[in-house]
Amino acid sequence: MPSSWQRQLAKEISQIENMAPAALAAAASLPLDRERVQVIGITGPPGGGKSTLCNQLLQKLGEKARVAALLVDPSSPYSGGAILGDRIRMQSLVSNPNIYIRSLSNRGNPGGVGSSLVSILRAVMAWDFSHIIIETVGAGQSEVKIASIADTVLVVSVPNLGDDIQAVKSGILEIADIFVINKADLPGADSLYTALRESAQRAVEGWTAPLCQTVAHQGIGIDALIEEIERHRQWLLDSDRLLQKRRNAAKFEVAELSRVLLEKHLEKLPTAALAGYLSHRGGNLLKKLDAAYAEILNSLEEV
Amino acid sequence: MAPIRVLIAKPGLDGHDRGAKVVARALRDAGMEVVYTGLRQSPEQIVQAAIQEDVDIIGLSCLSGAHNSLFPRVVELLREKGAEDIPVFGGGVIPEADIPGLREAGIAAVFTPGASLEEIAAFVREKVRRDNA
Ligand SMILES: Nc1nc2c(ncn2[C@@H]2O[C@H](COP(=O)(O)OP(=O)(O)O)[C@@H](O)[C@H]2O)c(=O)[nH]1
Ligand SMILES: [Mg+2]
Numbered sequence: 001m002p003s004s005w006q007r008q009l010a011k012e013i014s015q016i017e018n019m020a021p022a023a024l025a026a027a028a029s030l031p032l033d034r035e036r037v038q039v040i041g042i043t044g045p046p047g048g049g050k051s052t053l054c055n056q057l058l059q060k061l062g063e064k065a066r067v068a069a070l071l072v073d074p075s076s077p078y079s080g081g082a083i084l085g086d087r088i089r090m091q092s093l094v095s096n097p098n099i100y101i102r103s104l105s106n107r108g109n110p111g112g113v114g115s116s117l118v119s120i121l122r123a124v125m126a127w128d129f130s131h132i133i134i135e136t137v138g139a140g141q142s143e144v145k146i147a148s149i150a151d152t153v154l155v156v157s158v159p160n161l162g163d164d165i166q167a168v169k170s171g172i173l174e175i176a177d178i179f180v181i182n183k184a185d186l187p188g189a190d191s192l193y194t195a196l197r198e199s200a201q202r203a204v205e206g207w208t209a210p211l212c213q214t215v216a217h218q219g220i221g222i223d224a225l226i227e228e229i230e231r232h233r234q235w236l237l238d239s240d241r242l243l244q245k246r247r248n249a250a251k252f253e254v255a256e257l258s259r260v261l262l263e264k265h266l267e268k269l270p271t272a273a274l275a276g277y278l279s280h281r282g283g284n285l286l287k288k289l290d291a292a293y294a295e296i297l298n299s300l301e302e303v
Numbered sequence: 304m305a306p307i308r309v310l311i312a313k314p315g316l317d318g319h320d321r322g323a324k325v326v327a328r329a330l331r332d333a334g335m336e337v338v339y340t341g342l343r344q345s346p347e348q349i350v351q352a353a354i355q356e357d358v359d360i361i362g363l364s365c366l367s368g369a370h371n372s373l374f375p376r377v378v379e380l381l382r383e384k385g386a387e388d389i390p391v392f393g394g395g396v397i398p399e400a401d402i403p404g405l406r407e408a409g410i411a412a413v414f415t416p417g418a419s420l421e422e423i424a425a426f427v428r429e430k431v432r433r434d435n436a
Contacts, residue, residue: 004354004384004385006351006354006355007354007357007384007385007386010354010355010356010357014305014308018305076331076332079333080306080334081336081337082306082331082336082337083327083331084336084339085338085341087339087340087341087352088339091340091343091348094355095347095351102356103356105336
């Protein structure tokens, strides 16, 4: 029996995640500018219902086309291991062969996603999905990296966490393309709606993030949310912004991969090599680094 | 070094996953990435999740008494899907007398409630290391 395409994709993702040079190079030669696929980011507080929403979106979207989800959970700072539990909310989906779900550890990276995420995205895109959903760690602050990666960012808020104000402070609301007020069945949903409309909703470059109310575990409000997701995609296409989004993602990828490669080389560097830097030639080193970066970045245009 | 990826799954109809969660946490504390899929999983769901997650090994926990049919079924489905290279171990309330039959059916190890968490983590690490060698 031959391996399924899902098995092949799953193995590709592992190799990229493990920063295997051959896999990274293979991923880098896959295009990130496929316009047929929409990359949707979901962020918001832990327990807010991100996974439950993701389950509903996958189920609906998966009726018509291939859809994928990448679910990021935090790694343990002590052991480096992780418990990846988002799939618990998606148990019934695996019987649909159109749906591919993959759990990922953030591997210690701040910002809600791991370093290799954009490279992974390239590999996933190659399999002809209509939508790829990324669920971030959802740790509160510093979730903003998802805005550099996804085409459409859903920011989930829930009533009475007392975090309406927290969220405003952390800057997370500013990255919303769509606000999702989940747990709209709970008291306080109306005042959250009003608060978001008054303090967070504003037009940015001609797009005003709409407010969607959902009760994710009952599937309420999902159709309206999918309509807004589609409307945002159409707006991105009509205003030539989709490729701009992907360029941002590519830039994020360059930054992350550069950092990882630098760390790899630094690990191998004997500290004796830094003797000169230690005593007096610091200025020289800075100049060298600056020139090297400038040269690399210039050469990107030629790739 | 790449962390070991483990799927911890609970086939069968019993509603207790405390044991499965304790094992999941122990494996995380041993540096592994543990995908946990929750209660009442069918063998089909478990195998599909294992393939999508590209795990190195599957751990099954069963307290309902149905291990003699459920565990071998997972191994069989893995073979059908061309994923028989993913080893399976099991744990739960399993009578000693059932263990040889399960081993015969391709279950790489069976841990009864007396097994220590260190023992399980050591088994997983050793099994994955040997299979990849
Ligand atoms: N009352 C209520 N509970 C919900 C709703 N959506 C999700 N939940 C529950 O919230 C809990 C956390 O959901 P989960 O999707 O895991 O949140 P995540 O941590 O953001 O991914 C689960 O017990 C869900 O069943 C909702 O709309 N209303
Ligand atoms: Mg979640």
